[in-house]
Amino acid sequence: MAGFIAHLDADAFYVSAERVRHADLANKPVGVLGNNGACVIAKSYEMKAKGVKTGTPIWDAAKMCPEGVYVKRDFYWYEVLSRKMLGIVGTFSPKLEYYSIDEFFFHAEPLRHGQQLATTATTIRDHILEATGLPVTIGIARTRTLAKLFSDTGKPFGAVAVLTRDHERELLAKMPVTEISGIGGKRADRLAPYGIRTCLDLADADGRLVKRLLTKTGHEIWMELNGEPVMPIRPERPPHQVLGRGGSLMGNVEDPKVLWAWCVRHVERLIEELRYHNVRTTTLAVEVGWKDQGWTGGTSNSPTPTDRIDELLDLARASLRRAYVTGRTATHMQVKATELRRGKGFQLSLFDKPDPKKDKLATVKAAINEKYGRFKVRTATTLYLPAVYRDPANEYDICDVRGKVCF
Amino acid sequence: MRAIALPTSELPDEVVKELHARVYTRGDQKEVRFDWRAVPALLPVWWNGRLQIVRWGNRDRAERKLPPTGWTWKATVEKGRWVGIEPEPVEIPANYVLANGVWFRVREGLRGLMVRTPSGVPAVFVVCEPATRYYRVMTRAEWMPVLIKEII
Numbered sequence: 001m002a003g004f005i006a007h008l009d010a011d012a013f014y015v016s017a018e019r020v021r022h023a024d025l026a027n028k029p030v031g032v033l034g035n036n037g038a039c040v041i042a043k044s045y046e047m048k049a050k051g052v053k054t055g056t057p058i059w060d061a062a063k064m065c066p067e068g069v070y071v072k073r074d075f076y077w078y079e080v081l082s083r084k085m086l087g088i089v090g091t092f093s094p095k096l097e098y099y100s101i102d103e104f105f106f107h108a109e110p111l112r113h114g115q116q117l118a119t120t121a122t123t124i125r126d127h128i129l130e131a132t133g134l135p136v137t138i139g140i141a142r143t144r145t146l147a148k149l150f151s152d153t154g155k156p157f158g159a160v161a162v163l164t165r166d167h168e169r170e171l172l173a174k175m176p177v178t179e180i181s182g183i184g185g186k187r188a189d190r191l192a193p194y195g196i197r198t199c200l201d202l203a204d205a206d207g208r209l210v211k212r213l214l215t216k217t218g219h220e221i222w223m224e225l226n227g228e229p230v231m232p233i234r235p236e237r238p239p240h241q242v243l244g245r246g247g248s249l250m251g252n253v254e255d256p257k258v259l260w261a262w263c264v265r266h267v268e269r270l271i272e273e274l275r276y277h278n279v280r281t282t283t284l285a286v287e288v289g290w291k292d293q294g295w296t297g298g299t300s301n302s303p304t305p306t307d308r309i310d311e312l313l314d315l316a317r318a319s320l321r322r323a324y325v326t327g328r329t330a331t332h333m334q335v336k337a338t339e340l341r342r343g344k345g346f347q348l349s350l351f352d353k354p355d356p357k358k359d360k361l362a363t364v365k366a367a368i369n370e371k372y373g374r375f376k377v378r379t380a381t382t383l384y385l386p387a388v389y390r391d392p393a394n395e396y397d398i399c400d401v402r403g404k405v406c407f
Numbered sequence: 408m409r410a411i412a413l414p415t416s417e418l419p420d421e422v423v424k425e426l427h428a429r430v431y432t433r434g435d436q437k438e439v440r441f442d443w444r445a446v447p448a449l450l451p452v453w454w455n456g457r458l459q460i461v462r463w464g465n466r467d468r469a470e471r472k473l474p475p476t477g478w479t480w481k482a483t484v485e486k487g488r489w490v491g492i493e494p495e496p497v498e499i500p501a502n503y504v505l506a507n508g509v510w511f512r513v514r515e516g517l518r519g520l521m522v523r524t525p526s527g528v529p530a531v532f533v534v535c536e537p538a539t540r541y542y543r544v545m546t547r548a549e550w551m552p553v554l555i556k557e558i559i
Contacts, residue, residue, distance in 0.1 A: 022512060024414050024502055028434030037545035037559075046434065058545055062508045067433050069503055070511045072541065072559050250540060387540045391558050
């Protein structure tokens with residue numbers, strides 16, 4: 001029975017997490033709203049039945065489901081429950097991947113000799129519900145691609161073990177190829193002329209054709225669909241190639257001072273990440289999303305890797321100048337450290353002077369914020385964003401949940 | 408905001424019985440809705456250590472000395488404009504609040520200001536403040552109730 005992979009997916013996770021602390025929300029149509037309060041980012045099955053989808057604007061959702069109850073997102077709380085689930089699954093399987101806040105992959109083994117894997121999945125699922133109050137669905141199959149596909153078929157609160165090729169083929173024949181994570185509309189369009197529309201069509205296609213159409217990644221998916229595991233479970237997240245912070249500017253931004261304040265905020269958040277991962281950067285890219293006018297970007301380089309605010313703000317200022325377009329309205333921004341170096345043991349340039357005073361200042365700032373809360377000490381430029389800092393919910397975002405493989 | 412709702416399980420049985428016309432079912436749970444448009448407009452408050460149902464504001468202008476609304480600005484309260492009629496801060500328990508067609512979950516409830524009319528009838532006004540950006544986007548309202556131990 002060795003060699004099977006399980007995929008655990010929490011059912012309507014953010015909604016379920018809210019129901020853990022607010023039991024009155026059970027069996028009601030519930031929508032969790034995103035960072036701006038404008039869109040539904042998670043909905044209960046009761047709300048889904050009324051036609052509300054992830055991404056539906058609140059004003060549309062309220063019309064489609066007038067009895068729906070909306071909740072402001074709380075990623076602190078969702079992470080608490082996510083890690084509690086992770087700890088529980090870890091007691092059942094030592095080989096465990098924290099794929100995302102509500103999805104894990106793990107090596108599936110019978111909990112006792114002779115136990116059917118479907119029973120194992122049911123036992124783990126029931127234990128998680130009892131210990132955390134969270135309903136989850138578990139799919140077990142020969143590869144992670146298959147396990148993820150089959151867990152979707154079992155939702156909600158399912159426990160599915162698909163262990164034979166015949167059973168796999170029966171289910172794959174019913175699934176459009178776009179159900180596969182990594183095959184979106186464009187890739188599906190490339191497959192369609194060859195009559196490849198279902199997951200089974202893809203599995204039965206010639207591997208060389210698939211490689212030609214979908215490159216190496218698509219070929220790996222093809223192998224996994226045919227039961228050959230090529231995507232291993234990753235108990236540790238692979239080191240980041242790029243670290244970034246950013247997102248919506250919570251409205252339209254036209255004032256360059258406010259745009260710069262957002263940039264500084266993202267740089268401060270990025271520095272936290274650099275320090276956490278013990279890396280520095282030589283390159284800082286700033287990308288700005290403009291209202292109905294796409295994105296522009298700018299990049300600046302430093303001769304020496306750094307994680308210090310004064311140096312990174314110098315880079316950010318130059319990058320933002322390059323990205324900035326006079327007269328446009330900004331709506332989004334991303335700040336990215338794209339060339340990461342280990343935090344210690346790097347080579348200074350001939351002209352670099354160590355600056356222990358500024359290093360100490362950065363250390364003190366980090367220590368105060370560690371002890372008294374994020375952003376308690378922050379750059380004065382960010383005073384242009386009072387509404388952002390007034391709301392504690394803005395202190396923590398989904399990207400701040402560390403260690404997950406996927407966003 | 409136009410209404411609040413509390414599950415019937417959080418109200419004394421006799422109160423639920425008295426307010427049976429305001430009982431609705433959402434999901435599989437019954438709740439009492441306290442709507443500004445209902446006649447008379449009522450709200451639950453924690454007052455003198457117990458949950459009581461009192462008049463919400465002064466919509467019918469029954470009291471000439473009270474404003475003909477159900478809300479008051481936090482700033483007005485802080486400036487002492489209500490001092491003359493000896494107001495008391497109270498808590499208005501609520502699970503759900505309705506504003507511009509959007510029901511949203513609150514943790515504990517809202518802040519209120521309790522006064523006694525010259526004829527001795529208690530009335531409560533919901534204390535409000537300018538909406539946060541999040542609340543404004545969520546409800547398209549420019550002002551919001553002051554929530555207990557919570558920012559939306």
